Amino acid sequence: MIVCIQSTTTAQVSSGIEGGRPSNFELRLPDWQTKSDSMHSMTARDRLNVAHIAQTHLQLFQQMRDKGYSQAELAMVAQAYLVATKLFANRFRPCGRPFVAHLVGASAILVWLQAPIKMVVAELLHAAYQEGDFPNSLEGMTPRKRKELSAAIGADAEALVAAYTVGSRSLTGLLASHARFKEMSSFERDILLMQLANELDDYRDFAGNHAANADERIAVIRQCGQHQVEMAEWLGRPELARALRETYGEAIAAAVPTPFVSRFADGYAILPASCQIRWNISARRLGVKIRNRLRRHLGLF
Numbered sequence: 001m002i003v004c005i006q007s008t009t010t011a012q013v014s015s016g017i018e019g020g021r022p023s024n025f026e027l028r029l030p031d032w033q034t035k036s037d038s039m040h041s042m043t044a045r046d047r048l049n050v051a052h053i054a055q056t057h058l059q060l061f062q063q064m065r066d067k068g069y070s071q072a073e074l075a076m077v078a079q080a081y082l083v084a085t086k087l088f089a090n091r092f093r094p095c096g097r098p099f100v101a102h103l104v105g106a107s108a109i110l111v112w113l114q115a116p117i118k119m120v121v122a123e124l125l126h127a128a129y130q131e132g133d134f135p136n137s138l139e140g141m142t143p144r145k146r147k148e149l150s151a152a153i154g155a156d157a158e159a160l161v162a163a164y165t166v167g168s169r170s171l172t173g174l175l176a177s178h179a180r181f182k183e184m185s186s187f188e189r190d191i192l193l194m195q196l197a198n199e200l201d202d203y204r205d206f207a208g209n210h211a212a213n214a215d216e217r218i219a220v221i222r223q224c225g226q227h228q229v230e231m232a233e234w235l236g237r238p239e240l241a242r243a244l245r246e247t248y249g250e251a252i253a254a255a256v257p258t259p260f261v262s263r264f265a266d267g268y269a270i271l272p273a274s275c276q277i278r279w280n281i282s283a284r285r286l287g288v289k290i291r292n293r294l295r296r297h298l299g300l301f
Contacts, residue, residue, distance in 0.1 A: 048239040050204045050247055054108035055101045057081045063111050064120075073117040076153070077107070080124045083152050087125070087132030090271060093202070094211035094264045099131065105201035106194075113237060115193065121153050122160035123194050129165045131267050139288040141165050163191050169198070170297070171220050178227040181234055189235060196232055196240060203247050209256045213265035221248045 054060040057078070064074055084103050091099035107124040125132075128149055129141035141162060150158040167173065177184075177192055184192065202208065208217040221228075225248040232241035 048109070048112050048243040050200065050243050053105055053112065053201070053204070055105050057104060060104050060108050060111065063108055067111055067114055069111070069117065069120075073120075076117060076121055077124065080121045080153050080157070083128075083149070084124055087128055087134065089133070090269045091131060091133065092264075092268055092270065093207065094213070094262055094266055094268070095207040096210065096262050096264075097207060099127070099267060102201055103127065105204065106198045109197040109200055109240070110194070113193075113197075113240060118154070118156045119160060119190055119194060121157040122164065123197060125149065125153065125157075125161055126164045126194060126198060127267075128161055133269070160190065160194065163187070164194055167191055167195065169195055171224055172298075174220075174224045174227060178224070178231055181231060192231060193235055193237070193240075196228055196235075196237075196244065199228060200240070200244055200247060203251050206251060206254050206256060208251055209254045210260060210262055211265060212262055214256065214261065216265075218252055222252060225252075 054063050060077065060081075061074055064077065069077075081104070084100055088099040088103065093099055093102050103124050103126070106126065107120050110120045110123050129145055130139070132145075134145055134148070146158060146162060149161065153161075168176070174195075177195075181192075203217075203221065208214060208221075211217055225244070228248075229241045229245050232238070232244055
């Protein structure tokens, strides 16, 4: 599919459906999408092309080699990937994409940005405590889960996962991060970079548009997309800012045909017919999920 951005800030998308993307829509970019900045001077080699970001572990390994990560660092990511496949074996994002593909994609964005290996590893498991399927366990972060994950990926990477878990990625939380950016510690800014990588991958390929609550998801980036772009700039990541700007602009303009829209508003699991969750564990998980969603809605989680 070819998208041509015109000087009038309008783009036309070729007819037909290619690669599962919607077509026959006119792309009108929000004002902040066309803002001129230093990113226009980037060479093609420097640009973060979201379409080329890894979605499989094999692609991730190759991108790490291309960016100069060591064999020891690749081994750390390989170990983290094995953990992710166990925790997210039957999990999917609301759009229907396998959860592991999203984890790899978010991690690959940090690889492109040449982030420290502990952040790359942590990004690969950033949703472990919120969405990971630990055996016979409640949702959310618990001491036992932290001990298990720390043993698997190291204390430094686990500390980032834990901090990411308690941080808020709601509209309220993102706006709060923007407001207090100057007061953030270097550790908090690392968490913010992980959050922005997650947001970028979560909207790639019109993923947000394919969710059952697409209107709600698009409303979030309408309200705080520019704030995220600015925070990426403040972090010294102009290539990330450009990618966020372009990805959000396309998502805001897109209209996905109804047959392609998922019936899920949140991440979900599909259990094989041979598996069954005990009713008491299921009930306890539901209670924790309701609590966590309420906290997230109030900007407290």
